[in-house]
Structures are given as C-alpha cells and as structure tokens.
Amino acid sequence: MKSTPAEDVSERMQAWIRLLILVLVSSYxxxxSVMTSPERRVQPWALDVLTYFACYTPVAVGLLYVVIRHPGHYPARRIFGMANDFAGLAFAIIAGAAAMLPTYAIIMWVTVxxxxxxxxxxMIxxxxxxxxTLAVITVLTPYWRANPVLVFTLSLTALVVPFYIQTLLRHIEQARRDAEEANTAKSRFLAQASHDLRQPVHAIxxxxxxxxxxxxxxxxxxxxDRIDRSLQGVAELFRSLLDISTLDSxxxxxxxxxxxxxxxxxxxEQQNQVSAGxxxxxxxxxxxxxxxxxxKALLLTMLQNLVSNAIKYAPRGRVLxxxxxxxxxxxxxxxDQGAGIAAEHLPRLFDEFYQVRKLGSADTQGVGLGLSIVQRLGALMDLAAxxxxxxxxxxxxxxxxxxAAAAVPPVVDRGPSYAVPLHDLQVLLVEDDIDVLDATAHLLRSWGAEVAAWSIVPPHPQRCDLIVTDFDIGGGMTGADCIALHRQENPPPMAIVMTGHDELAIEEIIADPSVLILKKPVQPAELRSAIAALRGRRGQLPTG
Known part of the structure; x- marks a missing residue:
C-alpha cells in the first residue's frame, strides 16, 4: 500500500530505534547483573538476555532492510515489529526480575x-x-506475583499515559485542521478581494x-500624474495580495x-522607469x-518585488x-543607497506583513508582503534569498x-513597441464590466484600431484580427470560450486575456502559448506593447 513520505520516514526511524533498544537493554x-552480583560478575540470566537479543538482532536488521527497500503502509509489518519488541522486553524482565524492572520505561517508549x-x-x-506483556511477566515471575500493587500501578500507567497522549493528539489535530481552514479562508478572501478590486482600479x-x-x-x-502615481501604489498592493493568496493555495x-x-x-527597466522617475x-x-x-514569470515577480522595494526605500538615491x-x-x-535597516529587524523581514516602522519615519506604500513572496517563490525553485x-x-x-544554462535565441529589439500605430487593426473586445469595456474601447480607438465591443461572448464568430477579452465574462462563459469560438477562423485571430486571477492558472486553462495573459490592472503601455508583440510574431508590424 502507498504511504506518504512522512510515514516512510517515521517507519525507518522506528526500525533504527529498534536496533538502539537492543543495544540499550543489552548494555543495561x-x-x-554485575551490580547485583556479590562477585561482581555477569550473571547467567544476563547471558540469557544477551543470547536472546543476539538471535533477535537479525530479525531487527531484516525489518530495517525491508522498510528501506520496500516503503509503504503495511499494517501487518508494523504489528509484527511491535509484537517482537514487546516479546524481547518481556523476556528481559522475566529473566532479570527486579533488576530489569527499569526497562519498563522502554516498554512505555515503544508504546508511545x-x-x-x-x-x-x-497506540491502542x-x-x-x-x-x-504485563500479564505474561506476572505469571512467569515470582517477584512480580509477590508485588500486586506494583503490577497494578504499571498496568494503570500503561493505560492512562497512552489515553492521555491520544486525547492531546486529537486536540492538536483539530487545532491543525482549524488553522488550515482559517488559512484557506484567508487565502480565498485575499484572492477574491484582490480580484474584485482590480476591476475598478483597472477602469480608473x-x-x-x-x-x-x-x-x-x-x-x-x-x-x-499624482493620481496615476497613487493608483500604481494601489495596484502594487493588489498584486502582492494576489501573489500571497496564490502561494497559500x-x-x-x-x-x-x-x-x-x-x-x-x-x-x-521598462516596468520601473516611471516609478523610479x-x-x-x-x-x-x-x-x-x-x-x-x-x-521566467516567477523570477520576474521576485526581482520586481526587490526592485520596487529598493525604489520605495531609497528615494533620490541610486539602485543598482x-x-x-x-x-x-x-x-x-x-x-540601494537607502537609509538601511537595523540588525534586529533583519531576521524578520521575510515574515508576512512585517514592516520596519519608526516614529517620525516617512510613510511608504505596502503591506510587508514583498520579501515574503520573494522567499516563498525562491523556495519553489530551490533558490535562497x-x-x-x-x-x-x-x-x-x-x-x-x-x-547557469545554455544561451537562449536573441530577441530582436524593435524599439518602443508601444509607439506602433494600430490603424486597420480589427479588434474584438469582450468585457462584462461596462466601465472597463468603455474605457478599453476608447483607448484602442484612440490608437487607431477598429473596435467591436461586446459585454458577452458573441453568439457567432466575429471577423477580427485580435481578441482582447476579460477571463470572467459572466453567464458561465470565460475568455477561453471566446477564444475557442474563433479558433476555426483561418488564420485564427491573435488573442490577449486580461485577468485579475493568477496568470499561471489561466495559462493552464487556456493551454495555448500564443495567447498573452495580462494581469489587471493593465497599464495602457503594457497593453499596447502586448499588441505590438503579437503583431510582430505574425509579421504584421507596420513601418509607419
């Protein structure tokens, strides 16, 4: 039967502990026997214990070998190991009587x-x-039969301790489930709030x-310009919230x-030159x-967070x-050449929502998620921050x-793609938010494009060169449905999807590398560059 990696580690540890117990009990x-012998010699009963454990050692080693070579959830194997552990400890106590009584602690160790x-x-x-085991020891050992109160105490201990530990484990497990549910609810709230608030920010x-x-x-x-600057700060907050909720999921x-x-x-440089200015x-x-x-996307997100932080905390300085x-x-x-950070804050800078705040210091935008996102994204790629x-x-x-990797093909630099005019470009625009629909249509028309604006997925394919669509369109339809509707055209139109969801999740749903995914709120220059990039792929880039 299949097991989890944690179960496999636990079973290997228990097998190694079995060998450790053999050494400890044999040594004891x-x-x-020497301490209780008047002649200070090893007594015969101790030799019997050593002989028994010498015979049991190959069994313990064999169990370890099987556990390592054949990991998995095998209840019979675990029960077999437990039964042999208790049998060996029982033999030692029967052989040594009162002298071996302290090894009862190892019986409790094996149980717990x-x-x-x-x-x-x-545990049960x-x-x-x-x-x-206690019953067998009592029947076969005169010392134990002569001390019924001792036997009762040990028997009661063997019942109470596991029961109490089991009760604590249930409480811990319930607390863990509650924490996971709370974390899931937090992630769901952050993702939904970020997505819903991106729409009006995108329209603005x-x-x-x-x-x-x-x-x-x-x-x-x-x-x-000041409004635009404030808007970029809000957009950064939403981006951080969405990133952290996606990681939590x-x-x-x-x-x-x-x-x-x-x-x-x-x-x-393109993404940060305005904010740096x-x-x-x-x-x-x-x-x-x-x-x-x-x-590429995850590394860019990590670096963007670092560069954004450097610009934020090193105003009028230099960032390299x-x-x-x-x-x-x-x-x-x-x-950066900012004010720097005191040593006592450094260990906590990668914690979520942690910020260095001092009385009288200037306010900075952000909620303290940037470095946490960097560390968690890095861990996914085995990178360290x-x-x-x-x-x-x-x-x-x-x-x-x-x-280090092999070189990638060079990318032809076509200059500032956002300056390319869109004359004669027929655009199908699909967006269920009327404000966003109107604003995007106005923007595209101002660039010279011919725009057919729809608030729903058109019932029939529309003649167009480019589809610009939201992902969540309403009525159970998505941007993927809109793109699929037009894929029968020859040639199929280029496509851009704008979304408030995580880009990687949308890429998996659409499953078409030719479709560009833009995360809301989308800057006009970002949209225009994306359009130019798609046209460049098809050799449609105008010269004037």
Missing part, C-alpha cells in the same frame, strides 16, 4: 513511539500488547490615460527554462549576457541591479542558487 542487562508515529490505532494496539487607469490625451493644462496634468508550480538575464533586466531614483542595470535556468557568478551558480543582487543592510549605508538583497 550486563551492568545490572508507535502511537505517535503511526496513529491512534497503533500497543497499549493492548502492554497489558498482555484606462480612463486616466484617456484623460491625459484631452489637452490638459500643466496644473491639471500634474494632478493627473499551493497552485504555483515552476516550469524551468533558459532565461536571459539581459532580457529580464530590460523588462524590469517619480522617486528621483537613479536606476541602473549592469549588463549581463548570462542565461539561467528558472521559471546586477549578477555575480560562482562556479555554475549565479546570484542576482539588488543594491539573502539580505544585508546597515543603517546609513543602504541595503543589498540577493537571490542565490540560479543554475
């Missing part, structure tokens, strides 16, 4: 150990075997972009592939042609991102353990 028998390792049924079985961002194109006065444009499985450090740094940060990347083996190689392992460092900091000298955070 020799010492006890089997119950804790294998569960309540084995072991407790029952103890009663049988699109309307805000449209507002900037209406000929605002300088003062008005300054106000709009256990739904993240890394897919390792060769990842270009240069391409990764280029993406990070707002903060007055000199954001610099050390050019590197190295390639690592990693999950680069990598170092030691052997076949590569580390990526993010170094390290942080070094000194007050007044800045902070350096590293991701260690990246394996």
């Amino acid at each position: 028998a020799i010492v006890a 150990g089997n119950g804790l390792r294998f569960g309540s049924r084995y 079985a072991a407790a029952t075997m103890v009663q049988v 961002g699109l309307f805000l972009n449209s507002l900037t194109q209406t000929g605002l006065a300088p003062e008005q444009r300054g106000i709009v 256990g739904a993240v499985t890394p897919t390792l592939e060769p990842v270009s450090i240069r391409q990764m740094f280029r993406l990070l 707002w903060a007055g940060v000199d954001l610099r990347f050390v050019r590197s042609d190295r390639v690592v083996l990693a999950d 991102i680069g990598c170092r190689r030691r052997g076949d392992r590569i580390s990526i460092w993010v170094v 390290e942080i070094r900091s000194r007050p007044g000298h800045g902070t350096a955070v590293a991701i260690h353990g990246l394996n």
Whole structure:
C-alpha cells in the first residue's frame, strides 16, 4: 500500500530505534547483573538476555532492510515489529526480575513511539500488547506475583499515559485542521478581494490615460500624474495580495527554462522607469549576457518585488541591479543607497506583513508582503534569498542558487513597441464590466484600431484580427470560450486575456502559448506593447 513520505520516514526511524533498544537493554542487562552480583560478575540470566537479543538482532536488521527497500503502509509489518519488541522486553524482565524492572520505561517508549508515529490505532494496539506483556511477566515471575500493587500501578500507567497522549493528539489535530481552514479562508478572501478590486482600479487607469490625451493644462496634468502615481501604489498592493493568496493555495508550480538575464533586466527597466522617475531614483542595470535556468514569470515577480522595494526605500538615491557568478551558480543582487535597516529587524523581514516602522519615519506604500513572496517563490525553485543592510549605508538583497544554462535565441529589439500605430487593426473586445469595456474601447480607438465591443461572448464568430477579452465574462462563459469560438477562423485571430486571477492558472486553462495573459490592472503601455508583440510574431508590424 502507498504511504506518504512522512510515514516512510517515521517507519525507518522506528526500525533504527529498534536496533538502539537492543543495544540499550543489552548494555543495561550486563551492568545490572554485575551490580547485583556479590562477585561482581555477569550473571547467567544476563547471558540469557544477551543470547536472546543476539538471535533477535537479525530479525531487527531484516525489518530495517525491508522498510528501506520496500516503503509503504503495511499494517501487518508494523504489528509484527511491535509484537517482537514487546516479546524481547518481556523476556528481559522475566529473566532479570527486579533488576530489569527499569526497562519498563522502554516498554512505555515503544508504546508511545508507535502511537505517535503511526496513529491512534497503533497506540491502542500497543497499549493492548502492554497489558498482555504485563500479564505474561506476572505469571512467569515470582517477584512480580509477590508485588500486586506494583503490577497494578504499571498496568494503570500503561493505560492512562497512552489515553492521555491520544486525547492531546486529537486536540492538536483539530487545532491543525482549524488553522488550515482559517488559512484557506484567508487565502480565498485575499484572492477574491484582490480580484474584485482590480476591476475598478483597472477602469480608473484606462480612463486616466484617456484623460491625459484631452489637452490638459500643466496644473491639471500634474494632478493627473499624482493620481496615476497613487493608483500604481494601489495596484502594487493588489498584486502582492494576489501573489500571497496564490502561494497559500499551493497552485504555483515552476516550469524551468533558459532565461536571459539581459532580457529580464530590460523588462524590469521598462516596468520601473516611471516609478523610479517619480522617486528621483537613479536606476541602473549592469549588463549581463548570462542565461539561467528558472521559471521566467516567477523570477520576474521576485526581482520586481526587490526592485520596487529598493525604489520605495531609497528615494533620490541610486539602485543598482546586477549578477555575480560562482562556479555554475549565479546570484542576482539588488543594491540601494537607502537609509538601511537595523540588525534586529533583519531576521524578520521575510515574515508576512512585517514592516520596519519608526516614529517620525516617512510613510511608504505596502503591506510587508514583498520579501515574503520573494522567499516563498525562491523556495519553489530551490533558490535562497539573502539580505544585508546597515543603517546609513543602504541595503543589498540577493537571490542565490540560479543554475547557469545554455544561451537562449536573441530577441530582436524593435524599439518602443508601444509607439506602433494600430490603424486597420480589427479588434474584438469582450468585457462584462461596462466601465472597463468603455474605457478599453476608447483607448484602442484612440490608437487607431477598429473596435467591436461586446459585454458577452458573441453568439457567432466575429471577423477580427485580435481578441482582447476579460477571463470572467459572466453567464458561465470565460475568455477561453471566446477564444475557442474563433479558433476555426483561418488564420485564427491573435488573442490577449486580461485577468485579475493568477496568470499561471489561466495559462493552464487556456493551454495555448500564443495567447498573452495580462494581469489587471493593465497599464495602457503594457497593453499596447502586448499588441505590438503579437503583431510582430505574425509579421504584421507596420513601418509607419
């Protein structure tokens, strides 16, 4: 029968402990016989114990061998081991009488150990075997028959201790289940709240972009820029909440592939140049042609959290991102010239929701999830995060353990793809939120695209070059259904899915690598770059 890895470890440990018990009881028998002998010699009964255990040793070694070579949940094997353990201990006590009485502690050790390792049924079985063992010892040992109160005390102990431990185990198990349910409920709430709140933030961002194109006065444009900056902070909060809830759900499985450090740094620069400009940060990347083996999306999320933190806590300073190689392992460092962090805070910085707050310090956006996300994503790829900091000298955070990989094909740099016009591009836009639908349609039309806007999945395929769809459309329909409806066209239209869910989960559902997944709230430049990237794949990139 199949068993869990934890069960296999427990059974191996119990098999090793069986050998340890043989050594302990044999050693004690020799010492006890010498100490109770007037001649200070090993008594015959001790030799009998040693002979018995010498014969039992091959059985114990055989059990260990079988457990290692054939792991699994085999109740008969466990019961056989327990029965032989109690038989050997009973023989030792019968042979040594009063001198071997202290080995009763090992009987209790075997009883409790089997119950804790294998569960309540084995605790009950072991407790029952103890009663049988005590009965046999009493019948065959005059010393025990002459001390009925002692026998009663030992028998009662063998009943009360396992029962009490079993009661505690039930309470602990119930507390564990309650904690898991609470954690699941927390993750579900965070994911749902993040998803629901992303919709209005997404719509605000699109309307805000449209507002900037209406000929605002300088003062008005300054106000709009401040709104946009605040909106980016809210978007970062939602992204962190969704990331942590996705990790809690256990739904993240890394897919390792060769990842270009240069391409990764280029993406990070594009994503952070605006926020760095707002903060007055000199954001610099050390050019590197190295390639690592990693999950590109997860590694980008880790680095984005580190760079975002560095910009946030080093205003008007410098942030440097680069990598170092030691052997076949590569580390990526993010170094800032911020105020630094006191040593007492460093061990807790990777805890969820932990933030360094001091009276009189400037407020910073965030909820203290960034470094926790970095550490947990790193653990999924066997990577380690390290942080070094000194007050007044800045902070350096590293991701260690990246394996070097073969080079990936170079990516043709087409320049600022968001500047490419969309004239003559027919877009099918599907979004059930009317505000988001209107804002996205207005944005696409302002770029020159012809837009057919639907709040539901169209009943029939629509003629289009590109599908831009939300994932949750309502009525039991999703963006995957909308894309599938149009896959019969020749050629099938390009597709972009915008969602508030985790991108990896949506990628698995759609199961089409040609479809781009964008996480809400989506920046206009991000959407336009995605459209240009899809057109570039098909050779549709205009020259003017």
